Amino acid sequence: MNNVIEIKNLCKNYKDFSLNNISFSLPTGYIMGFVGQNGAGKTTTIRLILNMTDRTGGDIKIFGMDNIKDEQKIKQDVAVVFDDIYFVKNWTVYEVEKALKSFYVNWSSTLYSQYVSSFHLPVDKKVKDLSHGMKMKLMLAVAMSHEAKLLILDEPTSGLDPVARDELLEILSAYISDGQKSILFSTHIVSDLEKIADYITLIDKGNLFYTGTKDYLLESFFVIKGGPDDLTNPLREKIIGLTKNNTGFSGLMPASEMKHLSKEIITETPSIEEILVCISKREGNHG
Amino acid sequence: MGNVLKSIRLDNYILKAYYKAFIVVYVIAIIIGIIAKIPALTVAIVVVITAPFIGTYFSVYEKNNLSKLYGILPLGKFEVVIGRYLYALFLSIINGIVSGILAYIISLFLNKGMDRLTFITYLSASFLYFCLFIAVQFPIYFKYAFSKVYIFSNLPFYLVFVIGAYILNKTDILKSLSQIIQYFTSHQNMIWVTGIGLGLILLIISCPLSYLIYKKNEL
Amino acid sequence: MRIIIKNTSKEPIYEQIKEQIKEAILSDELSEGDMLPSIRQLARDLKISVITTTRAYTDLEQEGFIAIQQGKGCFVLPKNSEIVHEQLLRKIEDSFLTAVNAGKIAKLSHNELINILEFIMEENRYE
Numbered sequence: 001m002n003n004v005i006e007i008k009n010l011c012k013n014y015k016d017f018s019l020n021n022i023s024f025s026l027p028t029g030y031i032m033g034f035v036g037q038n039g040a041g042k043t044t045t046i047r048l049i050l051n052m053t054d055r056t057g058g059d060i061k062i063f064g065m066d067n068i069k070d071e072q073k074i075k076q077d078v079a080v081v082f083d084d085i086y087f088v089k090n091w092t093v094y095e096v097e098k099a100l101k102s103f104y105v106n107w108s109s110t111l112y113s114q115y116v117s118s119f120h121l122p123v124d125k126k127v128k129d130l131s132h133g134m135k136m137k138l139m140l141a142v143a144m145s146h147e148a149k150l151l152i153l154d155e156p157t158s159g160l161d162p163v164a165r166d167e168l169l170e171i172l173s174a175y176i177s178d179g180q181k182s183i184l185f186s187t188h189i190v191s192d193l194e195k196i197a198d199y200i201t202l203i204d205k206g207n208l209f210y211t212g213t214k215d216y217l218l219e220s221f222f223v224i225k226g227g228p229d230d231l232t233n234p235l236r237e238k239i240i241g242l243t244k245n246n247t248g249f250s251g252l253m254p255a256s257e258m259k260h261l262s263k264e265i266i267t268e269t270p271s272i273e274e275i276l277v278c279i280s281k282r283e284g285n286h287g
Numbered sequence: 288m289g290n291v292l293k294s295i296r297l298d299n300y301i302l303k304a305y306y307k308a309f310i311v312v313y314v315i316a317i318i319i320g321i322i323a324k325i326p327a328l329t330v331a332i333v334v335v336i337t338a339p340f341i342g343t344y345f346s347v348y349e350k351n352n353l354s355k356l357y358g359i360l361p362l363g364k365f366e367v368v369i370g371r372y373l374y375a376l377f378l379s380i381i382n383g384i385v386s387g388i389l390a391y392i393i394s395l396f397l398n399k400g401m402d403r404l405t406f407i408t409y410l411s412a413s414f415l416y417f418c419l420f421i422a423v424q425f426p427i428y429f430k431y432a433f434s435k436v437y438i439f440s441n442l443p444f445y446l447v448f449v450i451g452a453y454i455l456n457k458t459d460i461l462k463s464l465s466q467i468i469q470y471f472t473s474h475q476n477m478i479w480v481t482g483i484g485l486g487l488i489l490l491i492i493s494c495p496l497s498y499l500i501y502k503k504n505e506l
Numbered sequence: 507m508r509i510i511i512k513n514t515s516k517e518p519i520y521e522q523i524k525e526q527i528k529e530a531i532l533s534d535e536l537s538e539g540d541m542l543p544s545i546r547q548l549a550r551d552l553k554i555s556v557i558t559t560t561r562a563y564t565d566l567e568q569e570g571f572i573a574i575q576q577g578k579g580c581f582v583l584p585k586n587s588e589i590v591h592e593q594l595l596r597k598i599e600d601s602f603l604t605a606v607n608a609g610k611i612a613k614l615s616h617n618e619l620i621n622i623l624e625f626i627m628e629e630n631r632y633e
Binding site for chain 2: 047050051052053054071072073074075076078079080082084085086087088089090091095098099100102103104
């Protein structure tokens with residue numbers, strides 16, 4: 001198996017937050033959704049991957065190379081889209097290319113102009129005058145013009161309207177269709193990932209909750225719902241993130257625990273969002 | 288070396304939009320040079336103002352999230368730091384040359400001819416001042432956000448003027464100074480050597496310091 | 507070929523794809539040797555995960571409907587009459603089961619149910 005990202009036991013301690021033993025890997029050619037509530041440690045992990053901050057422990061390999069030792073080699077083939085743009089706001093779309101192209105061996109001006117026109121970016125407009133969606137597309141155009149093999153997206157959709165979000169998904173689907181490129185997509189707007197993601201890594205308060213295929217995640221849990229009387233004590237113990245009110249209860253349950261449920265209890269396949277909400281609510285969740 | 292050049296080029300692109308501020312600087316410097324009838328003053332003013340101008344790089348950096356850009360680019364931290372110092376140096380040299388030519392034209396205009404000693408003194412002193420400014424400010428800006436420290440980091444240079452004014456009022460200090468001045472008038476080449484040499488030494492000390500600070504910094 | 511994904515469906519997406527391709531093959535809309543979109547192309551077109559389309563195709567391959575060839579793509583295999591027959595039988599059983607369950611709820615008698623079947627067969631000129 002050929003992995004673009006391989007993270008083992010990654011740790012980072014801050015005064016008020018710590019990332020504990022995060023491990024996951026992303027095979028070449030796939031999209032991984034990197035999911036967790038705000039403050040779960042997604043951005044910290046991405047900053048560690050990019051060596052923008054020092055890790056306390058663990059190991060990060062990108063394209064099979066150490067992310068610190070071979071940082072510059074790796075960064076030739078990595079591109080990042082952040083939720084806010086990081087180009088000088090006075091630059092025009094045209095100047096962005098001029099300023100950045102010399103850094104990348106694989107930069108193609110033809111590709112850049114192709115993407116700029118297919119994304120409908122006005123060449124003479126300044127970065128600061130672009131809409132939120134256009135700024136994101138500009139970052140994507142830069143990423144794709146040097147044919148980055150790994151595209152990292154850090155909360156790219158948080159300020160986008162539904163149309164722009166849909167466009168993004170379309171662009172990403174097209175980008176990985178040659179099987180050579182991979183995407184790590186960090187977000188708390190999980191609906192974006194529901195269809196497109198192949199793998200999901202779910203972290204909660206600095207801890208890894210799940211990493212693996214999306215299908216397996218969705219098969220491993222069920223949402224269960226029932227009336228107030230159906231909630232027995234042994235059942236209560238098994239439910240993750242129980243919500244209770246006068247008319248009934250709902251919560252998440254591992255598929256392995258589903259055998260002895262009474263018939264009155266309704267079971268449903270969860271969405272990633274429901275899983276996320278339930279695990280962040282679970283009791284004994286330190287942090 | 289390639290990456291250092293790229294780093295310098297990027298600095299140039301980042302500050303490009305602000306270069307037009309120099310038009311104002313040049314106009315003022317020329318007017319003062321003409322009024323004071325000292326063409327070399329034009330050079331000194333331009334070179335001295337180049338220093339805080341380069342400080343605006345760090346302001347642009349902060350306002351435009353450039354820490355993220357630098358986090359992504361395939362560019363080492365050492366290349367970034369040394370590139371910044373070289374960029375500052377280049378900018379001061381280019382400004383020195385352009386304003387030097389202007390000063391020469393002014394001197395022709397004033398029918399005065401360029402006084403070599405004055406010219407060397409003003410140029411060397413302003414270059415030394417420029418280097419001191421950069422050498423003190425860069426490590427501070429590599430460490431702290433521009434908006435938080437910029438008033439504080441300018442303080443030493445206000446002090447330079449206060450101390451200068453104080454010295455000029457004390458005749459005994461002036462007396463000992465006059466010995467130094469005499470030395471320099473008889474060894475004019477030493478003015479070059481002292482000004483430029485001392486300036487470069489300051490930069491050479493400051494650069495690794497900035498690197499150590501920047502390396503530890505989180506982007 | 508048309509493939510439509512229903513987000514509201516209880517069926518998983520890979521199952522929906524599988525069924526629709528199967529339908530197309532059984533109804534002769536797709537015939538032997540026809541190329542299917544590649545796994546990645548289909549994922550891109552439907553904006554879904556590559557793993558999902560991979561699963562649909564490998565299931566179809568295992569059931570003997572299509573062949574996946576690395577680098578060449580996926581194409582429809584000759585209809586294996588046994589498999590087709592099997593599939594159709596299962597479909598018939600499923601449909602009857604649905605009918606029987608509905609009959610139970612409506613409390614129809616044995617004969618009433620048979621009558622309905624015969625009536626429908628007559629209507630559709632079933633030989």
